[in-house]
Amino acid sequence: MMRQYELVERVKRYNPAANEDLLNRAYVYAMRAHGTQKRASGDPFFAHPLEVAAILTDLRLDDATIIAAVLHDTVEDTSATLDEIGAIFGPEIGALVDGLTKLKKLDLVSKRAAQGENFRKLLLAVAADVRVLLVKLADRLHNMRTLHHMIPEKRERIGQETLDIYAPLAGRMGMQELRDELEDLAFRNMKPEIYKTITQRLADLSLKSERLVESIENDLTAKLAARGIAAAVTGRRKRPFSIWSKMERKSVAFEQLSDIFGFRIVVDSTDACYAALGVVHTTWPMVPGRYKDYISTPKQNDYRSIHTTVIGPKSQRVELQIRTEAMDEIAEYGIAAHAHYKESAKRDDPGGVHPRLATESGAYQWLRRTIELLAEGDSPEEFLEHTKLELFQDQVFCFTPKGRLIALPRGATPIDFAYAVHTDVGNTAVGAKINGRMAPLLHELTNGDEVEIARSDGQSPPAAWESLVVTGKARSAIRRATRSAVRRQYAGLGRQILDRAFERAAKSFTEDKLRAALPRLARLSTDDVFAAVGRGEMFSGDVVKAVYPDYKDERRTGSPGTTSAMPLNGAGRLSRSKDQTMRITFPGAQAAGTPASADGSDPAAIPIRGLDGDLPVSFAPNGGAVPGDRIVGILTPGIGVTIYPIQSQALAAFDNEPARWLDVRWEVEAGSTERFPARLALQSINEPGTLAQIAQVIADHDGNIDNVSMKRRTADFTDIVIDLAVWDLQHLTAIVQELRAKRAVSRVDRITG
Incomplete structure (x- = not known):
């Protein structure tokens, strides 16, 4: 563990005017606050904030940031308070520590809501002072370096969060070195066997390619020197996570990768970058489509460099990055390096940073x-x-x-x-x-x-756009517009669900009481709550619990995706499958895929014109077809003919086999009592009597239920699939319209395969 004088020495190496007294006080305060606390590794907890501070000293950050790193866990994990820290160390450091402290005292019902709210608080603090982000990234980096001490479940969760949020965030801030290490640490902990395999193969390849890399470095340096360009040329190897990502993204094997090694050319001015590019392109042929100029058009994180790929010595494909020293440091350290170059940007320095960096980092x-x-x-x-x-x-x-x-x-x-x-x-x-x-x-x-x-x-904007866009701004705006269009419908449904939920709980319900519970539900208004419940995003029992914290919901014994046994009136038989899906089978019903002859001799024959009477005929297994549908027959040698409605998605599988398509049509006499298979998908409110209401509608219209499967989607909604037999399309449409009119049914769709 780093000692007190070592911390001060690390800071004074790059900042001789550092406030030594304040650094010492922070060290002692944090050490006393954490006391005998231990980490999962068994090390003293106080070692963690010291390591975070050490990472930040490598980035040469100011005293306030280093002190905030030493204190960043005191409020969250000890009896220390923000008021106390502000009084001892000043409001600037107090604000930094506040931005790094999770909202653990917020009594939010949903864990995902709590995670989102904590992240929102962090980013809002970052917007006020970017140093909060630098401490948080260093904190995450040290946690990732010691992640192997955690149980597998935590390693998986923290590693995924790092890949989803913190590594990309470091990249967006231009801190590529930190991003690479975060990604590799997450990869090592989440996929240890794959990481080990790739690392070993990289080591083997490095031994074989050592002379080749050295040869290319020397060749490049000599070519540039001959043109009067002083340059530092270094070869580098791609990191394991980067290699694995490319193998996954392009579905290629390790041996097929041609850019495992890359080279960086660092020169002393922007003009020299383009001069070096000219040397490279006139010496070796360029690979088309692999040239990018991020000097004239910098990335949003202020990254500036020229990228190109050439067919170099020994016909080896060589990736090159060409940049100045200032660009190189900003490429590696991002906003952490930005402060060091504000002054140089004011001078007429040909190797300085882009002019916009003189005011504020573009990434920030x-x-x-x-x-x-x-x-x-x-x-x-x-x-x-x-x-x-x-x-x-x-x-x-x-x-x-x-x-x-x-x-x-x-x-x-x-x-x-x-x-x-x-x-x-x-x-x-x-x-x-x-x-x-x-x-x-x-x-x-x-x-x-x-x-x-x-x-x-x-x-x-159509609601379907939300799934087609890739930016958060577009998705957020589309969702807001769609939400405004359907808010009234969902809010009305959600209000009905909550009325019944509070009635079942024997609790009184008013909007005033719900408004008082909004902070626990992480919603801004009661309409937001009603709409979330109506859409199935929020469980009604959570709302009751938010209003009445002592309430215990006896119904919520399982998790979404499972169902409990329920009574069934009639002649059905209830069974539970291995995937926890309930199925109700009615005796005597013909399954949708059961073959029947087409010659009219069988009482269950299918009256269809255009088929040879000797061919066995069956309906499409997923949804069947009914008179009134436009239909097509698909011939399968040795099996027979399967009848599909023309709108069935399953027909796409036969697009390249026109010889199997048969032109068929219905031949049903008026007054026929023959029934035909159809399948409906319903989304219903999960309350007692819903299934009975649905069955009653079908019975009232003289429909015959063949099979029912149910699966709990959320605590408030159940997905139901019903196979039924009807006379024709008009009969089926009447049943669907009646089901849609039921308050307990929020959606009905026909499945046609």
Whole structure:
């Protein structure tokens, strides 16, 4: 464990004017506060904040940041208070520690809501002072270095959170070195066997390629020196996580990777970067499509460099990065390095940073804008989801017709572009021109595209767009617009569910009481709660518990996805499958896929014209078909003919086999009592009597239930699939309309395979 004088010495190495007295007081205060606390590894807990501080001294950060790192766990894990820290160490350090303290005292019902709310608090604190983020990333890095002491479940959860949030966030802040280590540590703990295999193969390859790497370094250095360019050329090997990601993304084997080794050329000025590029491209052939100039068009995290790939010595594909020393440090340390170059940017330094860094880091500006957008009215869960979407690192750069640069994640569409320009532009978008030509709104944008959005004031975004966009801003705006359109419907349903939930609990229910419980539910208004319950996002029992904390819901004994046994009136038989799905089978019913002859001799024959009477005939196994449907027959040699409705998705499997398609149609006489198979998917409110209501509707319309399966989707909703037999499409439509009119049924759809 680092000693008191060692901490002071580490800071004074790069900051001789450091406040030694304040550093000593912070060390002693934290050591006493943590006392005899231990970590999972058995080490004293106090060793952790010291290691976090040590990481930050390597980044040469100021006294306040180092002291905040030493104190960052005191309020959360000891009896220390923020008021006390503010009084002893000053308001600046008190604010940093506050931003790093989780909202553990908030009594939130949902763990995911608590996670989202804690993350929202962290990012809002980061927006006020970026040093909060630097401490948090160093904290996560040390936790990841000691993650192997945790139980497997925690390793998996913390590792996934690191890959989803903290590593991309470090990348967005330009701290590539820290990001790489976070990703590798998560990979090592989540997939230890794969990590070990890739690491071993990299070690073997490095031994074989040592001379080749050295040869390329020397060759590049000599070529540049011959043109009067002083450069430091270094070879580097890709990290295990980066290699694994590429193998997964491109479905290639390790042996097929051609860019495991890369080379970095560091020169003393921006002009020298382009001169070095000229030397490289005139010496070796360039690989088409592999040239990117991030000096003239920097990334949003202030990354600046030239990337190119050439066919180098011995026909070896060589990846190159060309940059200045200042660019190199910012590429590795991001916003942590930014402060060191503010002064150099003011001078006429040809190797200095981009001019915009003289005022504020572009990465930090992006972070603040993103937080402002995401903090507007979303639930904590949505905030977490949208933040993840915004953290994608790989980008494309597009332009408006007026030349404004818009940076978007890979895979972005004109819809994402429209929302990046302005929310109103996205909400009213109806079409797009890309490079002067009309293009679909779902077209994937590429670097350099000029995008013009066509708008209509009467347009509103379809709900389906939410699943098609890739940016958090677009998804958030579409969700808000959709929510406004359907809020009244869901809020009404949610209110009904809560009325019954409070009635079952024998508790009184008023909006005033619900309003008082909003902080525990992490919602801003009662309408938000009603809508969340109506959509099935929030369990009604959680709302009752939030209003009445002592209430215990006896119904909530299982988890979503499981069901309990329920009584059934009639001749059905109830059974439970291994996947916890309940099935009710009615004796004497013919299954949808049961074969029957087509010659009319069998009472269960299918009256269809266009088939040879000797062929066995069956209906599509997933949904069947009924008279009134347009139908087609699919011939399977040795088995017979299967009848599908023309809208069945299963027919796509036979698109390349036209010889198997048969032209058939119904031949049903008026007044026929023959029944035909159909399948319905229902979403019902989970309350006593719902199944009875559904069965009664089908019985009242003289439908015959063949089979029922039920699965609890959430505590308030159940998914039901019903196989039934009807006379024709008109008969089926009447049943569907009656079911939709039932208050206990929120949705009914026909399944056609």
